[in-house]
Amino acid sequence: MQIATVDAWQIFDSRGNPTVEAEVTLHNGVRGRGLVPSGASTGQFEALELRDGDAQRYRGKSVFKAIANIRDVIGPAVRGMDVSEQRAIDERMIELDGTAEKSRLGANAILGVSMAVANAAANARQVPLYASLGDGTRLPLPMIQIIGGGSHAAWRTDVQDYLVMAIGATSYEQTLEMTFNVYHAAGELLKERGVLAGVADEGGFWPEFATNAEALDTLVEVIQRAGYRPGEDLGIALDIAASDLFDEQAGCYRFRLEDRQFSCEAFADLMIDWCERYPIVSIEDPAADVDEAGWRRVCERVGEHVQVIGDDLFTTNRQRIERGIEQKLANSVLIKLNQIGTVTETIDAIRLTQQAGWRPVVSARSGETEDAFISHLAVATDAGQLKVGSFARSERMAKWNEVLRIARELGERKTFASGGLLGFQPTTAGRRDA
Ligand SMILES: O=C(O)[C@@H](CO)OP(=O)(O)O
Ligand SMILES: [Mg+2]
Numbered sequence: 001m002q003i004a005t006v007d008a009w010q011i012f013d014s015r016g017n018p019t020v021e022a023e024v025t026l027h028n029g030v031r032g033r034g035l036v037p038s039g040a041s042t043g044q045f046e047a048l049e050l051r052d053g054d055a056q057r058y059r060g061k062s063v064f065k066a067i068a069n070i071r072d073v074i075g076p077a078v079r080g081m082d083v084s085e086q087r088a089i090d091e092r093m094i095e096l097d098g099t100a101e102k103s104r105l106g107a108n109a110i111l112g113v114s115m116a117v118a119n120a121a122a123n124a125r126q127v128p129l130y131a132s133l134g135d136g137t138r139l140p141l142p143m144i145q146i147i148g149g150g151s152h153a154a155w156r157t158d159v160q161d162y163l164v165m166a167i168g169a170t171s172y173e174q175t176l177e178m179t180f181n182v183y184h185a186a187g188e189l190l191k192e193r194g195v196l197a198g199v200a201d202e203g204g205f206w207p208e209f210a211t212n213a214e215a216l217d218t219l220v221e222v223i224q225r226a227g228y229r230p231g232e233d234l235g236i237a238l239d240i241a242a243s244d245l246f247d248e249q250a251g252c253y254r255f256r257l258e259d260r261q262f263s264c265e266a267f268a269d270l271m272i273d274w275c276e277r278y279p280i281v282s283i284e285d286p287a288a289d290v291d292e293a294g295w296r297r298v299c300e301r302v303g304e305h306v307q308v309i310g311d312d313l314f315t316t317n318r319q320r321i322e323r324g325i326e327q328k329l330a331n332s333v334l335i336k337l338n339q340i341g342t343v344t345e346t347i348d349a350i351r352l353t354q355q356a357g358w359r360p361v362v363s364a365r366s367g368e369t370e371d372a373f374i375s376h377l378a379v380a381t382d383a384g385q386l387k388v389g390s391f392a393r394s395e396r397m398a399k400w401n402e403v404l405r406i407a408r409e410l411g412e413r414k415t416f417a418s419g420g421l422l423g424f425q426p427t428t429a430g431r432r433d434a
Contacts, residue, residue: 001026001083001124006075008067008112013038013367014395015201018062021369022070022112024120026083032120034112037338038367040201041151041160041241043289043312045320047341050106066109073105074113083121090114090342107341114342115373129373130406133347134380139172139407141165141417142400143237143282143361143387144179146186146222147207147215148200150241152366156197158255159212161239162204162219163387165281167419167426168233172407176391176400178234181226183391189222201366202389203396211258216278223279231279231427235419239284240271243312246288253288268297275302279427281419282307284334289313295329305425307332309361316340316349325356332359335383337374350381359422361385368395372402379406384417 008022020036038049050066052058077096081089093113097105122132130136143165149157164182166175186205190196195207209215216236223230230236245253245267253267254260262270264287271286275298283302287294289312299308311334314320321333333353337346353360362378364387378386388399407414419426 001028001030003079003081003083003117003120006070006078006113006116008070008109010063010067011035011369013369014393015367017367018058019367019369020063020066020070020108020112022116024083024113024116026120026124028124030120030124032116032118032123034115034117034119035369035371035373036108036112036115037365037369038108039336039338039365040367041244041312043243043315043339045289045312045315045317046339047107048101048103049108049338050103063108066106066112069105069109070113074109078113083117083124086114086117086121087344089117090344094342102341107338110341111338114344115337118343118373128406128409129376130380133343133376134382136380136382137410137413138379138382138384138415138417139403140362140378140384140386141167141419141422142175142179143385144183145200145202145204145390146183146219148202148204148390149206149215151244152202153200153206155256156206157209157212157215158245158257159215159238160241160244161202161237161284162215163237163239164219164223164234165237165419165424166233167235167281167424168229170416170418172403172416178226178228179391182223182228182234185226186218186222189218189225199390199392203393204390209257212255213274216274220278231281231429235281235424235427236279237282237284238274238280239311240286241312242267242285242291243288246291248290264291264294265297268294271298272301275306276429279429280306281424281427282309282332284309285311285313292327292329296327299328299330303331305427307359307424309334311336311363316346318345318349318352321349321352325358330358332361334387335360335362336365337377338365346377347381350383359384361387363387364389364396364399370395370398372398375399375402375406379403384422
């Protein structure tokens with residue numbers, strides 16, 4: 001079925017910032033939309049998000065140029081193409097843009113159309129998006145934020161995300177129940193202690209702590225308070241977002257909260273120490289994207305039993321992931337559609353990661369929309385893991401709830417990426433009763 005028209009307009013994300021919504025209409029009247037998310041702790045190697053920079057309007061954050069590019073450049077170029085040819089359409093847009101970072105048309109413009117094409121193709125086939133994108137049937141193991149910090153919470157902690165993974169759960173539904181219990185136990189405990197300052201951008205609690213390790217201790221405590229064994233029922237996952245802590249000029253890392261400074265080796269050693277002392281099952285961006293020696297040091301020491309995820313390091317970019325695999329910099333890749341800018345390149349990145357025996361983790365951005373494309377993407381590709389911020393904001397719950405709907409639809413055919421299936425080892429590190 002051929003594309004008849006492509007349109008776009010400005011909508012607003014979960015931080016209230018402008019973003020792109022694109023719509024593709026086919027000759028038979030069937031439509032599909034693409035809603036584009038937006039990051040805050042963006043990696044320097046990500047595809048470019050085109051913003052207008054006009055200080056008078058939306059403090060320079062509007063996306064009217066990207067929208068004009070969809071209407072005037074991309075639309076005419078893809079009109080008449082077969083909507084089921086996702087790869088050909090994405091390649092057409094890449095060619096039309098002609099830059100490595102998608103900086104001419106904007107990755108937000110290209111991705112909006114790419115996602116709209118995927119949705120329109122599914123609607124034309126009258127199948128759900130997950131069934132149109134791939135043949136996977138595996139419900140993902142969630143990675144859910146309990147405490148938020150870094151650039152998502154005015155630097156109340158230096159570490160960006162303190163999350164949990166229900167590695168002991170036997171079903172997707174159970175992962176949500178366990179996380180619900182931990183999230184609410186955390187809220188109670190922080191209120192009791194009088195350290196609750198608000199919620200971070202992705203809905204995790206934003207407490208007043210004196211050190212980053214205090215947040216780790218608290219997380220262990222709330223897992224226990226909810227009645228679970230840290231490291232066995234639920235493991236801790238961290239996103240250090242270390243590129244944000246790295247001073248490239250001075251070549252050192254800084255913690256603002258504790259007013260501490262670290263050499264590259266000392267910072268890697270701290271990450272290793274945390275992994276050994278706490279029930280941490282996954283650590284993301286433990287070193288800056290330019291500190292390859294730091295990545296190697298962490299991965300060599302803890303990579304056997306801890307998932308080491310590259311986010312800013314890889315930016316969902318095929319060449320960067322290939323290099324990481326070759327150099328053994330990590331063992332897992334965070335997958336974000338808007339880091340690379342097309343659905344096809346995103347799925348290629350997932351496949352490349354899986355072929356290397358590494359684990360892909362499909363992820364939302366800190367600025368999200370009500371759309372649940374990534375839930376379908378995670379199931380369609382059998383990615384095995386999904387990271388979506390907290391358990392208490394509608395733009396996040398839209399993703400978790402969509403997986404519940406997919407589970408119902410899949411019925412008997414569904415499988416679940418349990419901690420055991422993914423190869424997560426239970427750990428007793430840091431358990432006070434261990
Ligand atoms: O760093 C990350 O993994 C994401 C989500 O937590 O944040 P942002 O979208 O701001 O890059
Ligand atoms: Mg990250």
